Amino acid sequence: MPKVMKNTNPPQLLLRFFRWFCDPYMAEHLEGDLLERFEKRQLERGSAKAKFLFAKDVLLLLRPGIVRSFKGYQKLNYYDMFKHNLIITLRSFVRHKSSFIINLLGLTTGLACVLLIYLWVNDELLVDGFHENKESLYHIMSNHTDASGTFTIKGTPGLLHEEIKTQVPEVQWAAVYTDPHEYTVSVSGSTPLSLKVQGRFANQEYLSAFSFPLKAGQSQSLLSTNYDALITESLAERLFPNQDALGQTIEWHFRGSKTEFKVSGVLENIPQNSSEQFELILPWNYFHDELITYKQWGNYYARQSVVIGPGSSAEVVGQKIDAIFKANLPDTRVELFLSPYTDLYLHGKFINGEQAGGRIESVRLLSFIALLILLIACINFINLTTARASQRMKEVGVKKSLGATRQSLAYQFLTESVLLCALATLLAFLLVFLLLPEFNHITQKNIRLVFSPQLLVAATVLLLVVGLLAGSYPALHLSRLKALLILKGFKATNNSSGIGRKALVVFQFALSTVLIVSVVVIFRQMELVQTKNLGYDRNNLIYFEREGQLTDQYEAFLAELKNLPGVENAAVSGFMVGGMNSTGGVGWKGKTDEDQIQFWEYNAGINSVELLGVEFLKGRGFSEEFKTNENGVIFNETAIKAMGMEDPIGKTVYHYTGQKQIVGVVKDFSIASIHKPAEPALFLYRPESTHFIMARINGEQTSTTLQQIEKLYSQFNPEFPFKPIFVDQDYQALYASEQRMAVLSRYSAILAILISCLGLFGLTAYTTEKRVKEISIRKVLGSGVWRIIVLLTGQFSILVGLGIIIALPLSYWAAQQWLSDFAYQIELKWWFFALAGLGTLLLAWLTVFGQTFKAARVNPATNLRNE
Known part of the structure; x- marks a missing residue:
């Protein structure tokens, strides 16, 4: 019986190689010959010999005249075809004006929103990034633990500075300084001038640790004496116009004293992206020697930063600094540690001694909103692009019948999509340029549109990703269809699309x-912030610095101030929104080591507490x-509860300034913001130590009243500028970040819903256009206009309703997460979510109604006359 040979296929790898290099016009005939010879040899000589000879034939065909012209192919697709595709694209835009305009408007608006937020986020991330020592610059923080938990502050003992320099060799530079504060400075001469400026005290190493370049002066001698001063270039121009500021004398006013300082250096203006803005630096030694009277290791009046050397560990340096501190203050509940200085702006929030966010939360939230806006805009683009793609079937069929390859068609669709994205990107940049001034006003920034390589790369990547994503469906799906099927009427639209x-x-x-x-919840929470009873009356309450003659003659000033029409009451006060000083130096009978409490401390005078309205x-x-006012103290109810007193009036407490008798208890009032619950607070009768004069005005003629107060002020303090501050403005400043987020989220929500409705409008127009004959037939068979409108609207209503159902639990969770940062928060009511859902549905209905109503009213004969 003869042996039956088993047929096998030729080597597929070699066959693919042949198809790749062979000229397309010759490949079909040559491939048939190769396969016939392979089958014949397989029968005569066996499979192994046939495969070997097949490989030999393929390699012999690799010669000029048969190999395809790659150069000509590339030129056809990527050079000559580009001009053709560009013309086709422009014609397509003109032919489909409505979808082109909707796509362009939606994408431009979305990209402009993303670009604005990108600029803001980038500006936030660059804050304090200009310091040359930023990688090795650390701030010394202190964790204070008391009965309520652990809280973190930037303050440290001023005595620590000298110990660090001598005992921690890893520290290259040890800067000690104060927070910026508003001071009055003046210059004498033929035209005396007084200004309010932001100033701070700092040591010589401050300028070595931080990068604030010197414009004029000798760096070796800066702040070397107790009476040197550094001023910025802008302050030099205001104090000494058209003069050389070096060597000039300025007068610094503090309380009732006046001290002369000599300008030994002029700094370049502090960069906009510095977290701390100031115009004046005075010597730390003067501050420490002349102004600080309580120089103890338990007094945290200094701010200190260190630059550690290469190879040194911040953790080890922090442990050494903490050990020095505890060696000088045994049994303390305070712990010092190092935190990267550049982290403090964005990550300055600490909970129980651990870093727990800060402004970075706003950065993340706005970045998330930008991503949502971009997604919504891209969804519009992709939806309308894929919907319109099915209308171009005949174009694809004709081109393929004339020899167009799948690659050239895919290239055409992708070119069209990317070109539209590029045009939208250019318009988005123009829109950003126009909106940037208003955006800066909202965000309190000074952002400029600079076409940096980073921005251009980000914009290019963005437009390519969006363009390629939107063009992928027609490029991949339509280009692979057979020309014969298309021209026979094959429908490309399928269920999946x-x-x-x-x-x-x-x-x-x-x-x-x-x-x-989110907008509804943020608005309601901000409304609570505005209207919540803080425990004191902040309305029509003003204060101004007590300095100059008002240091000693405040009683005479107050007497005349109270007699002014429009002034209801006035007093000296140490109260300041957000708190000013805190102390743990309070003792009472029965206090244990576990009862360490931190109290907010306010100096007061006659009627100061009553003036606040507590x-x-x-x-x-x-x-x-x-x-006996000098020996009295007033606590709030939280402080009394913390001390465990049931009948506090008349009881004695031990303050670090001496024994005090409790003469009053007031209701809790908001120390800072409603992010925190009520905290222990006390008032001491120390009118000589109060910093401000506070007055309550009637609010009916605010401008006139302020003018009268300024006139009286100038009689007592002719050398000092009058600068009143409203307490409610200070309170609003505590929520500046939340207010900005409220405004930005409101605009974002408006943009999101407008872009969504724009896309829905385009899809509705496309759907009704496809169903015009169906609508006409229904009308002929007796369907009314409203029935047809309900039919067409119902499909989109279901989709929008499903989106709302999915969104409600997500929005509830997001609202709870945001509100958790507030000690006092609104109640999430059902109508917040019902209002948002109903509003979205109504807007969707209004968007769809115009198109469906127009389609339903068309005369059926118009659409069926050719049938």
């Missing part, structure tokens, strides 16, 4: 609903009727 578009619409409106709920629960305030 329709389901995809529907899913994207659902996702789009879900995101829009989340943003709308409510007394027990006892009295500081009044002229009593001669």
Whole structure:
């Protein structure tokens, strides 16, 4: 019986290689010959010999005349075809004006929003990044633990500075300084001038640790004496116009004293991206020697930063600094540690001694909003692009029948998509340029549109990703269809593409609903911030610095101030929104080591507490009727509870300044913001140590009243500028970040819903255009206009409704997360979410209604006359 040979296929790798290098016009004939010879040899000589000879034939065909012209192919697709594709693209834009304009508007708006947020986020991330020592620059922080937990502050003992220099060799530079504070400086001469400026005290090493370049002066001698001063270039121009500021004398005013300092250096203006802005630096030694009277290791009046040497560990250096501190203050509950200086701006929030966010939360939130806006805009673009792609079937069929390859068609669709994205990007940059001044006003920034390589690369990547993503469906799907099937009437639209578009619409409106709920919640919380009873009356309450003659003659000034029309009451005060000083130096009978409490401390004068409008629960305030005010103290109710006192009036407490008797208890009032619950606080009768004069005005003629106060002020203090501050403005400043987020989120939500409705408008127009004959037939068969409108609207209503249902639990979770940062927060009510959902649905209906109503009213004969 003869042996049956088993047929095998030729080597597929070699066959693919042949198809790749062979000229397309010759490949079909040559491939047939190769396969016939392979089958014949396989029968005659066996499979192994046939495969060997097949490989030999393929390699012999690799010669000129048969190999395809790669040069000509590349030239055809990437050079000659580019001009053709560009013309086709422009014609397509003109032919489909509505979808082109909708795509362009939606994408331009979304990209402009993303670019604005990108500029803001980039500006935030660059804050304090200009310091040359930023990688090795650390700030010394202190964790204070008391009965309520652990809280973190930037303050450290001023005595620590000298110990670090001698005992920690890893530290290259040890800067000690104060926070910026507003001071009055003046210059004498033929035209005396007084200004309010932001100034600070610092040592010589401050300028070595931080990068604030010197414009004029000798760096070796800066701040070398107690009476040197450094001023910025802008302050030099204001104090000494058209003069050389070096060697000039300025007068620094503090309380009732006046000290002369000589300008030994002029700094370049502090960069906009510095977290701390100031115009004046005075010597630390003067501050420490002349102004600090309580020089103890338990007094945290200094701010200190260190630059550690190469190869040194910040953790080890921090441990050494903490050991020095504890050696000088045994049994303390305070711990010192190092934190990267450049982290403090964005990560300055600490909870229980651990870093827990800060402004970085706003950066993340706005970045997330930008991503949502971009997603919504891209969904519009992709939906309309894929929907319109099916209308170009005949174009694809004709081109393929004339010899167009799949690659050239894909290249055409991708070129069209990327070109539209490029045009949208250019318009977005123009829109950003126009909106940037208003955006800077909202964000309190000074951002400029600079076409840096980083920005251009980001914009290019963005437009390519969006363009390629949107053009991928027609490029990959339509280009692979057979010309014969297309020209015979094959429908390219399939269920998968329709389901995809529907899913994207659902996702789009879900995101829009989340943003709308966020706006409602943020608005209601900010409304609570504005209206919440803080425990004191901040309305029509002003204060100004007590300096110059007002240091000694404040009683005479107050007497005349109270007689001014429009002034209801006035007093000296140490109260300041956000707190000014705190102390743990309070003791009481029964206090244990576990009862260490930190109290906010306010100096007060006669009627200071009553002027604030706080409510007394027990006892009295500081009044002229009593001669024992100096020995009295007033606590808030949280402080009394913390000390465990049931009947506090008349009881004695031990303050670091001496024994005090409790004369009054007031209701809790907000020390800082409603981010925190009520904290222990006390008032001491120390009018000589109060920093401000505070007055309550009636608010009916605020401008006139302020003019009268300024006139009286100038009589007592002719050398000092009058600068009143409203307490409610200070309170609003505590929520500046939240207010900005409220405004930006409101604009973002408006943009999101507008872009979503724009896309829905385009899809509705496309759908009704495809169904015009169906609509006409329904009308002929008796369907009314409203029935057809409901039919067409119902499909989109279901999609929008599904998006709302998905969004509601997500928005509830997001709202809870944001509100958790507030000690006092609104209640999340059901109507917040119902309002957002109903508003989204109504906007979607209004968007769809115009198109469907127009389609339903068309005369059926118009659409069926050719049938």
